[in-house]
Amino acid sequence: MHITPEMNERLTQVGAGTPMGETLRRYWIPACLTEELPEPDGEPVRVRLMGEDLVAFRDSAGEVGLVEAYCAHRRAPLFFGRNEECGLRCVYHGWKFDVQGTCVDMPSEPPYSKFRLRVAIKAYPTYEKAGVVWTYMGPTAEMPAPPDYEWMRVPETHLGVSKTGEHCNYLQGIEGGIDTAHSSFAHNNDIQNKNLLRSLDPHPALEVDVENYGFRYGSIRNISDEKSYVRVYQFMMPNQQMRASLVDPEGNPIRMPALDGHIWVPIDDENTYVYNIKYAATDATPMPRENFLDSERRNGRHPEQFIPGTYWLQRNPSNDYLIDREVQRTRTFTGIDGVNTQDFALQEGMGGIVRRDLEALGSSDSAIQTCRELLLEATDEVERGLPPRGSDPEVCKTARAGEMLIPRGVPWRDATKDLTVANW
Ligand code: FES
Ligand SMILES: [Fe+2]
Structure with a gap:
């Protein structure tokens, strides 16, 4: 499928009223991390989602509000508001709003005034689970049940979640995530070692299965006359990908097998927050916080690698990611x-929104093709008044990624059958 400039726009524009913007608004998506709102009546947080400026706050009862960034009165910024007694109070003239956006106090008007009852600010519903504050920004009548991916059911001791800002459109990030072929190149961090699984066969065969939650694909690398290395990736509509880390680069079982994934959440058309998820494959192998942070550091997104006080990386386009030509x-x-920095250098370096009409896709890009087809299909579904694929959390519950070495010639779907069903 050739992507025309019009199709590219349809895939990448995320504002309210655009085809993809309306489609993404039919799913629950992450608004921020739980860690950003650590305590009741704590500091409000600026949240920009799909081009909308919002403010999140945790009220006295622990409920998270996600409301428009500007006060209903004269549009003062609620970020500077006082978070007190179950509401956010604008510091300009004292109007106060609760997590539903209802105006609960209007001290600048006389006590007998009923004006307050006619005033509200926009507020989106929130659902907090697995270290993430989720929101749904679509029509109330179409709101699905809250999300329930496998990783959301994992105990805290077995789960790590983080987020990183990325200077490009959400789809560029997704397409990097589901592109297995680049890992043989971009992520080859040991070019002298010719025994790395992904170096042994740099042109994986891809087989894509469309599913009711999105799609999965097997990438098959023939690493010897006897063996194939199979990775099964899962893509849950509209913006989540999972893969497995069960064997090391040389094919040995990993001591703490885990699943890794990302959710790419548009800040606006040209900026994205990537939510990073890592969870233990089994109950027997918990993931202490230090281990999670070690892996974050290897990826280049440990909190110490952020610009202080932000989720944006110190290695970024302004300093060419500190590339070392000798290395x-x-x-x-x-x-x-x-690894994460390598991805960002390539994805951000394409520009805010890549010119897909200029690409030359090959056979290793078939998962990317499917992803675009399904996203475009979802925009059509929404325009026809139908719930888009994967918006019902029920169908996403059991999907799990996997990877293993199998004898050559054995069908990967059979071989990975038990591996790719949720364990939690
Ligand atoms: S602008 Fe917020 S109370 Fe006046
Ligand atoms: Fe990558």
Whole structure:
């Protein structure tokens, strides 16, 4: 499928009223992390989602409000508001709003005034689970049940969640996430070692199965005359991907097998928050916070690698990600430190919204093709008044990624059957 400039716009514009903007608004999406709102009546947080400026706050009862950023009275910024006694009070003239956006106090009007009852600010419903504050920004009548992915059912001791800002459109991030072929190149951090699984066969065969939640695909690398290395990726509509880390780069079982994934949440058309998820594959192998942070550091997105007080990386386009050409010549394929940083350099470097009409896609890009087809299909469904694929959380519950070495010639779907069903 060739992507025309019009199709590209349809895929990438996320504002209210655009086809994709309306489609994304039919799913629950992350608004912020629980850690950003650590306590009742704590500091409000600025949240920009799909081009809308909002403010999140945790009220005295612990409920999270997600309301428009500007006061109903004269549009003063509620970010500066006082978070007190179950509501956010505008510091301009003291109007106060609760988590539903209802105006609960209007001290600048006389006590007998009924004006307050006619005033409200926009507020979106929230659902807090698994370290994430979720929201739904679509029509109330179409609101699905809250999300229930496998990783959301994992105990805290077995789960790590983080987020990172990325300077490009959400779809560029997704397409990097479901592109298995690049890991043989961009993430080859040991170019001298010819025994790395992904170096042994740099052109994986991709087989894509469309599912009611999105799609999954097997990437099959024939690593010897006897063995294939199979990775099963899951894509849950509209913006979540999962893959497994069960074997190390040389094919040995990993001591703490885990599943990794991302959710790409548009801040606006050209900026994205990537939510990073890592969870233990089994109950027997918990994931202490230090282990999660170690893996975050290897990825280049440990909190110490952020610009202080933000979720944005110190290695960024303004300093060419601190690329080291000597390291590139001798040790790693990119010369850029951190797997996540490597991805960002390539995805952000394409520009805010990549010119898909100029691409030349090959056979290793078939998962990317399917992703675009399903996203475009979802925009059609929404325009026809139907719930888009994967918006019912029930169908996303059991999907799990997997990877394993299998004898060559054995069908990967059979071999990975038990591996790719939720365990939690
Ligand atoms: S602008 Fe908020 S109370 Fe006046
Ligand atoms: Fe990558």
